[in-house]
Amino acid sequence: MSEHAVRPRWFWYLPSVLLIVVAGNQLRLVFTASLSPWWGGGFGMFATTDAWATRHLHVFAIRPGVRRELDIPPALRKKVERVLTLPSDARLQALARQFAEVPTPDEGPLEAIELQVWATQFDPDTLAPSSAPIRFLTIWQDEHR
Numbered sequence: 001m002s003e004h005a006v007r008p009r010w011f012w013y014l015p016s017v018l019l020i021v022v023a024g025n026q027l028r029l030v031f032t033a034s035l036s037p038w039w040g041g042g043f044g045m046f047a048t049t050d051a052w053a054t055r056h057l058h059v060f061a062i063r064p065g066v067r068r069e070l071d072i073p074p075a076l077r078k079k080v081e082r083v084l085t086l087p088s089d090a091r092l093q094a095l096a097r098q099f100a101e102v103p104t105p106d107e108g109p110l111e112a113i114e115l116q117v118w119a120t121q122f123d124p125d126t127l128a129p130s131s132a133p134i135r136f137l138t139i140w141q142d143e144h145r
Contacts, residue, residue, distance in 0.1 A: 034117070034134045035086045054120040055084040055134065059099050062112040062138075068104055087117040087135045096139040114138045 029035035036055070057080055059070045072080055076098060083091045096113040117134040 029086070033086060033088050036084070056118050056120070056131070057084060058116040058118065059096075060114040060116075061099070061102070061104050061106070061110060062114060063104070063106045063108040063110055066106045066108070067114075068106055070099060070102055070104065073102060083115075084117060089137065092117075092135065092137040093139060096137065100139075100141070110141055112138050112140045 026035065057072065059072070061068050061070055076095070079095055079098070083095050092115050096115055099113050099115075100110060114136070115138075116136050118131045119134050120129050121132050122129055
């Protein structure tokens with residue numbers, strides 16, 4: 001058998017193998033890093049309502065005696081959208097550093113920034129919405145650890 005006769009058969013399997021690799025990587029990220037099933041290949045997009053738009057972020061600035069929830073500044077909305085899509089520790093830490101610069105009316109040094117990513121889930125019988133935690137992260141400022 002010549003080399004030209006074998007090569008086309010090998011290329012027939014390449015798209016299937018690549019699709020399996022992409023699907024496997026997306027499933028890994030969904031289960032290990034809370035990737036929204038709508039992203040990373042989108043293989044779960046028709047099986048779930050868990051998209052970045054059904055997730056929400058709560059950010060708290062922690063100062064001595066005060067835990068204040070922060071509003072999301074317009075300048076950070078795109079970054080928050082990316083964090084909601086894939087709330088990895090690295091993305092949450094980078095976002096926390098930016099929220100540490102957001103001014104609050106509270107006095108005292110900033111001790112920590114706490115980020116909470118929540119997903120909206122729907123009861124299968126009543127379709128009543130509820131929130132479920134996805135990932136929480138608290139970044140303590142160095143001098144307060």
